Amino acid sequence: MAWTQPIQHEQWQPAGHGGLRHVADCLPAGDPDRGAVLLLGNFDGFHRGHQALLDAAEIIAGEDLPIAMMSCEPHPRSFFCATDSPFRLTTPATKARRFGALGLDYVFSPTFDAAFASLTPAEFARKILKQALGISHVVTGDDFRFGRSRAGDAGLLAHLGRSLGFGVTCVQEVSANAQRCSSSQVRAFLRAGDLRAANALLGTPWLAEIAPSGSRLALSPLLCRPPAGLYLCRTDSGLRRLHLAADGVIASDRGAPLAPGLLRFLDRLA
Secondary structure (H helix, E strand, O other): OEOOOOOOOOOOOOOOOOOOEEEOOOOOOOOOOOOOEEEOOOOOOOOHHHHHHHHHHHHHHOOOOOEEEEOOEOOHHHHHOOOOOOOEOOOHHHHHHHHHOOOOOEEEOOEOOHHHHOOOHHHHHHHHHHHHOOOOEEEEEOOOOEOHHHOEOHHHHHHHHHHHOOEEEEEOOOEEOOEEOOHHHHHHHHHOOOHHHHHHHHOOOEEEEEEEEOOEEEEOOOEOOOOOEEEEEEEOOEEEEEEEOOOOEEEEOOOOOOOOEEEEEEEEOO
């Protein structure tokens, strides 16, 4: 599926805006959000391929069913490879901002720990999807893997769904500018400093978190790091030209001092 829509620039909102519900373990019996259509994945960087899943979920849900998304914390890769260099496209704060703009009814955010990682595909489907959440339908990508040792795929999920009473829709991959939309490809473009290509796959400028690092400000240590250079960014005070150092420290070449928070990387200038 080829994507041709332009990059979207959402209205800037202060951090913490909105009241998106977060579910960490289960929904009680009788909860109005049981019976939801659930997007399955980790959604590290909500790119155009993920948007295709949401589009499919909205059609399935219609006007009657809630729509939800699963996104674990920490990222499974962080759990299995704790010594990896920073690779994430999102932090909990940027996920909250991005997901809050999608019109979801809730986000299922289980803790990805040894117990969660040890669930077999059948246990995940029965204990999590059916019993804990009571979902009615799952939407996922064709490369989705789940369960202990990543043993489950979309075909097995569909088989489990038929036995447990929920539907499964598998959405084909999406491409933009002849590139497959994937979080891995977005990371590759960011690390190369090609913000335009990364943003084309994301469908919106990359949202990053900056936080205090000693007496300075720097990209969150969780985040994939573009190369050092001068970048055009949008903050809550407008467009800024910001210098990014190799160690992630960010400084402004002019104007008011930066404050901790969220900003969008629009382009690399030098």
